[in-house]
Amino acid sequence: MSTESQVNRMEKIVSLCKRRGFIFQSSEIYGGLNGFWDYGPLGAELKRNVKELWWKSMTRLRDDIVGLEATIIMHPSVWKASGHVDTFSDPMSTCRSCKKLVRSDQVWDMLETTPWAEAVRSCAPGGVADREALLKWAKGKGQRLVPNFALVKDPETMLGRLSERSAEAPGSQQHLLQILCTADPSGPLSMPCPHCAGELTEPRPFNLMFKTYVGPAATEDDIAYLRPETAQAIFVQFKNVVDSSRVKVPFGICQIGKAFRNEVTPRNFTFRSREFEQMELEFFIKPDEVVQAQTGGIAKLPEGELPGQPEANWGWEMWHKYWVEERLRWYESIGLKRSSLEEYWQKPDELAHYARATVDILYKFPFGTQELEGIAARSNFDLTQHQTHSGKSMEYFDQEANLRYVPHVIEPSAGVDRLILALLAEAFEEEEVVDEKGQKEVRTVLRFHPRVAPIKAGIFPLLKNKPELVSKALEVRDLLRPLMNVFYDDGGAIGRRYRRQDEAGTPFCITIDFDTIGENGPEKKDTVTLRHRDSMKQERVRIADLPAYLLSQTS
């Protein structure tokens, strides 16, 4: 639940994002577009840094993962095979009384365990209504439990309706509930709202996949979808990667890219957008039977211990835990405190049909603790689906084991945009500082980890109207510019320039002063003030030492 101060904090973050050029509304001059956001100059740098760090940690720093960059529009069969065509178009109904939105296909399941529905069913054993029991319930308990229920509002009329409508209701409890909740005697029967027993609207399809047409004819036959996730492209190209890259199971294929979902409700700033970017890894492993056969046993992780480095006898459970740990460590490496993160192991009844286990990595956003990444053990569901639908073998020939199998997969799947939002939320701080006159004031600072900070260093001549300072500062800028993103600024008082960089999250500021140009003795010549964002402390550093120092801090 978001408290008022948390909502307020979120508003300040949104406002800062706009003011400093991190995130803008898409198409803002035309009134914006629901669920779409743009990154401004600082946001673009931040996002690029994050993606590069992920890509580097996945591919370049490991020898068991390779990259892929696939198209956004793929053959429509991909989405039939993956199940998205079916599962991404849920029929939904709204309750006319309590206004809640429910999935139409889940209504009867939900009613199985709903107390008020149980009570009604117990008054109609086998679908045969006990009118007296129903009347008693409607005038008693029903009044408190479900005042929106048509039967409760007008028991006599609704019970009368039972016999009028009996032709349509051949003695089932479902039909009984439908008759008793439908107020209009001439209209079609409604479904009851599981929450309040009010009437639900007709089911309307909610299509979560964006449709488009391939080719100018734009007929029904040309329908294609913008991908709702990047993962499927990896499965679809699995064979090509195996055949071209000399990879051996266990190995992974990773991808960063845009995905699109027609979300019912885009909400919470960029957290749930209709166009968003994912960073996904599909890590292919041997089926447990194969590991068992090869090593004589599957490794078990003692309670409370971490997996450590991969071993030949790891089954899917070890690999899954390994990736959870790897991912958590990565989040810490870019500046999300472990205490701001939460691990959530989905319960068996929450798991998607293809998943054996799923761990969500959650971040404590100001608007609530929400998912950044899901790490799913998906068995060999996806490859098998594509094998079935395409008719092409997805089997891998394992030379060591001398057999063929469809590999299983562990899938760490992260949302880039919500991670950016998490980094902003984590970094945002309003600090009370005392100025030289002893006045308290608020310093707004983004405490980004230097690795992700959009600007690594601000470079300032102490005074703008002293050409020696300006030219020396430009020299320092030119020294550092090829190595990292730096920002030269000579506008306004030095303190103001520091504070501007604080709001941009720049970890270091370099000031070229009279010492630098040798006015105060040769020993101080070619040294600069290095000012640290978080402590606001300053130190004297030789220009020659700057590149190595800054690189060590920011990479």
Next chain:
RNA sequence: GCGGGUAUAGCUUAGUGGUAAAGCUCCAGCCUUCCAAGCUGGCUAGGAGGGUUCGAUUCCCUCUACCCGCUCCA
């Protein structure tokens, strides 16, 4: 999609059926030897479309976007 709230300058907020105000930010200049200093000048605003009216930012309607809830999930 449904319900509730909101919409004035880059930001935060005034005010008004008759020329829209301020602070901060930003830009230019002067000045300035290390934490939003000072002086001068400057840019910039009532989400969009209709209606009522002599005249609408203000009243009415429609739409859009944002925030909160239902729902969904990377």
